Amino acid sequence: MTSTTDGGPTSTWGPTFDPYDNTPELIPLRGAAQAGDWPAVQAYFAGLGSVDELATASGLLADIHGVENFLERAVAQSPGDPLPRTLLAGRYVCIGWDIRSGARAQHVSQHQFAEFHDWLRRAEQLLIEICAEHPSYAPAWTTRLTTARGLQLGQAEARRRYDRLCAHHPHHYRAQTQLLQQLCPKWGGSWEAAHGFARECAIAAPDGSNSGALVALAHIERWLDLKIGEDAAYMRGAAVRDDLRNAAQVSVLHPAHRTDWNSIGAHNAFAFAFSLGNHWADAAPHFAFLGDRASEFPWQYVPDMKSSFVKSRKAALEARGGGIR
CATH class of the missing domain: 1.25.40 (Serine Threonine Protein Phosphatase 5, Tetratricopeptide repeat)
Incomplete structure (x- = not known):
C-alpha cells in the first residue's frame, strides 16, 4: 500500500469500488x-x-x-x-x-x-x-x-x-441527490431546474459541506443527455469548468470540510466531472484525496470504470506535477 502526495491511500492492485472497503x-x-x-x-x-x-x-x-x-x-x-x-x-x-x-x-x-x-x-x-x-x-x-x-x-x-x-x-446530502434526479428532464424536470437547485444547495449550505458536489452531478447528468461530440465540448467549456471550481472550493476543498461518509462520493463526483472536461489540474486534489477509493457512481457511466479511473487519476496527478509515490 502506498499513497498519493496528499496522503490518499493507493495500492499496486488498483482502485476499489466497494463501499465497505472504502468505509x-x-x-x-x-x-x-x-x-x-x-x-x-x-x-x-x-x-x-x-x-x-x-x-x-x-x-x-x-x-x-x-x-x-x-x-x-x-x-x-x-x-x-x-x-x-x-x-x-x-x-x-x-x-x-x-x-x-x-x-x-x-x-x-x-x-x-x-x-x-x-x-x-x-x-x-x-x-x-x-x-x-x-x-x-x-x-x-x-x-x-x-x-x-x-x-x-x-x-x-x-x-x-x-x-x-x-x-x-436542511442540507441533507442524500435527499438532495434524490431530488436532483427528479429535477432532470428524464424525470419530467428541466436543466434550468436541475442546475438551479444544485447551485442553490451549494450556496445555502455551510462552507465545507458536501452539497457543492450537486453542481458536479448536475453537469454530469447534462453530459449524459448530450450527443457524442457535444458532450465532450460541453464539459470542456470554461463556464462548466468555472462552475465546478467554485462549487469545489466552497465544499470539499474548503478548509472547513470535515471528512465523513459522503466525502468519497462527493470527491468522486468532482474528479469525474473535471476528468470529462480534461481539466486535469482541477481534478488533481480530488484524486489525491481519494487514492484508491473510487465509487461506482458516477464512474459507471464510462466503459471499464476501473481503467478510466486509473487513467484519469494518472493524468490529473501528472498535470499537477506530482503523481503517486
Whole structure:
C-alpha cells in the first residue's frame, strides 16, 4: 500500500469500488445483515452519529440480497418502530428498481413496469405511516423521494416531500441527490431546474459541506443527455469548468470540510466531472484525496470504470506535477 502526495491511500492492485472497503466502519453492518441478526443491525443504527450516516447505512443495507426476510420479521415484532419499517421500505424499492433496471423508459417492458410499481407501492404504504407518525424522520422522507420519482408522482409532490424533510434536516446530502434526479428532464424536470437547485444547495449550505458536489452531478447528468461530440465540448467549456471550481472550493476543498461518509462520493463526483472536461489540474486534489477509493457512481457511466479511473487519476496527478509515490 502506498499513497498519493496528499496522503490518499493507493495500492499496486488498483482502485476499489466497494463501499465497505472504502468505509470499513460499515463492515459490521454488512455482517449483521447477511446473518439476519436484527438485534445487531438495530444496535449498529443506534450507534450512528448523524442523519447522514443513517442515510448511508440505510442505502447500503437496502442493496443486500435477502435482507427483506429478517426485516419483515422485525417489523412484525416491533410494528411501532420506524427503523425496521424504513429499512424494509428501502429494500422493497431496491427490489423494484432491479426489476425495472436502469434503462430509459422506452426500453422497459410493461411487465417490468408493473412489477416495479408494485414493489414501490408496498414501500410507499410503509413510508406514509412512518412519516405521519414521525414527521422528522429523515430516512423515510428520503426514500419517499425515490418512490415519488418511480411512481411518477410529479415535480410538485417530490418538492413537497423534500421541503418536509428540509424543514427538519436542511442540507441533507442524500435527499438532495434524490431530488436532483427528479429535477432532470428524464424525470419530467428541466436543466434550468436541475442546475438551479444544485447551485442553490451549494450556496445555502455551510462552507465545507458536501452539497457543492450537486453542481458536479448536475453537469454530469447534462453530459449524459448530450450527443457524442457535444458532450465532450460541453464539459470542456470554461463556464462548466468555472462552475465546478467554485462549487469545489466552497465544499470539499474548503478548509472547513470535515471528512465523513459522503466525502468519497462527493470527491468522486468532482474528479469525474473535471476528468470529462480534461481539466486535469482541477481534478488533481480530488484524486489525491481519494487514492484508491473510487465509487461506482458516477464512474459507471464510462466503459471499464476501473481503467478510466486509473487513467484519469494518472493524468490529473501528472498535470499537477506530482503523481503517486
